[in-house]
Amino acid sequence: MKIGVMNDPSLSLYDEIEAIGNSRYDFLDLTIEGPALSLDVERTRSLLDKYGLFVIGHTDPCLPYAYPINEVRKACFKELERCAKLFSALGTKIMNIHPCYSSPPRMRQDLVEHNIEALKPIVQMAGDHGLTLVLENYKAPFDSVSTFQVLLQEIPGLEVHLDFGHTNFGQDDAGNFCRHLGHRIMHVHFSDNRSTEDHHMPLGVGNVDWRKAVAALKMIGYDATITLEVFCGNHSVRFEYLQISRKLVLDLWDVV
Numbered sequence: 619m620k621i622g623v624m625n626d627p628s629l630s631l632y633d634e635i636e637a638i639g640n641s642r643y644d645f646l647d648l649t650i651e652g653p654a655l656s657l658d659v660e661r662t663r664s665l666l667d668k669y670g671l672f673v674i675g676h677t678d679p680c681l682p683y684a685y686p687i688n689e690v691r692k693a694c695f696k697e698l699e700r701c702a703k704l705f706s707a708l709g710t711k712i713m714n715i716h717p718c719y720s721s722p723p724r725m726r727q728d729l730v731e732h733n734i735e736a737l738k739p740i741v742q743m744a745g746d747h748g749l750t751l752v753l754e755n756y757k758a759p760f761d762s763v764s765t766f767q768v769l770l771q772e773i774p775g776l777e778v779h780l781d782f783g784h785t786n787f788g789q790d791d792a793g794n795f796c797r798h799l800g801h802r803i804m805h806v807h808f809s810d811n812r813s814t815e816d817h818h819m820p821l822g823v824g825n826v827d828w829r830k831a832v833a834a835l836k837m838i839g840y841d842a843t844i845t846l847e848v849f850c851g852n853h854s855v856r857f858e859y860l861q862i863s864r865k866l867v868l869d870l871w872d873v874v
Contacts, residue, residue, distance in 0.1 A: 619871065620644035620843045621864055624676060627654040629853070632665060639669025641857055643864075646671050647807075647845040648708070650701050651678035659707045666708065674805060674843055675705035675713035675749065682720035684729075684736035691736055699743055706747040712805055712843075713749040714779050715740065717760035730759055734772045741775045752779035752804045755795065761788030763798045770802060781807040783816055783847070786826050793834045800838030808867065809847040818849045821863035832870040 622645035625634035631654055638646055646666065650657070666673065678701075683694035698715070705713050718736065721729050737753070744751040753776055759765050761784065770776055778795070780803045785792040796803065808831070810824030811817035821828055846863050850856050 619841050622647050622845050623860060624649055624845055624847050627651050631657055635665040639671055645674060647674045647676050649676035663708060673708045673710045675710045677701050677715050679716040682718055684718035684732040685720045686725060686732055698740055702744055702747040702749055712752055713744050714752050714754055716754050717756055737773050741773055745775055750777055752777045754779040754781050756784050763790045763794050766799055777804040778802045779805045782831050783809040783811050786811055787813050792831055796834040796838050806844045807847045808844055818847055820848050820859035821866045829870055829874060833874045836874060
């Protein structure tokens with residue numbers, strides 16, 4: 619099991635890599651979203667190599683890639699392909715994507731179908747760059763095992779990115795996702811909240827049952843990547859919160 623950290627896109631990526639590397643994490647969950655929309659590949663690779671970090675790819679959660687206007691989809695596809703090229707150049711194997719919720723009000727009942735249609739060529743594009751595309755669970759209708767089962771059946775090559783913070787306010791809990799889709803889970807996010815919003819708090823601060831969370835992963839033999847997606851307003855204490863969160867995970871991993 620490897621534990622990593624997502625860079626804060628409001629800060630310098632290079633400073634973030636230095637901080638993550640100095641804190642001895644295993645990987646960088648590299649998010650390419652505003653305001654940090656670009657990076658220097660060679661400089662990034664040099665810093666990653668310095669600290670022995672690898673990369674998981676994380677894309678902008680706000681891209682309306684399934685909006686039912688072809689030119690909008692094309693523009694989003696172009697941006698996702700730009701991200702895929704950057705991830706591939708950094709040796710990444712997994713690229714995340716979020717469900718698209720953008721839709722005209724009268725077409726919202728077709729949201730899952732729009733996502734299926736749009737995701738098929740994105741999965742293919744990611745594969746062309748040596749990447750596996752993983753879809754992250756979030757709010758309804760993409761908070762249930764049944765929706766994900768439909769998506770995985772209809773979109774060959776798509777896999778699952780399970781966010782435990784999101785399951786804490788979704789329809790199906792993490793245990794259900796693990797029991798039914800465990801063999802398809804390729805990447806995991808850990809952050810805490812109070813069951814109302816995606817607060818990205820340190821582990822143990824909210825009401826996620828982390829003992830059950832770790833037990834659910836160990837039940838399916840999960841031994842891949844866990845990102846601590848923890849942020850706070852005071853950057854000077856963020857890595858203290860991250861260390862507390864990492865210690866909780868490691869302690870539970872040994873005893874559950």
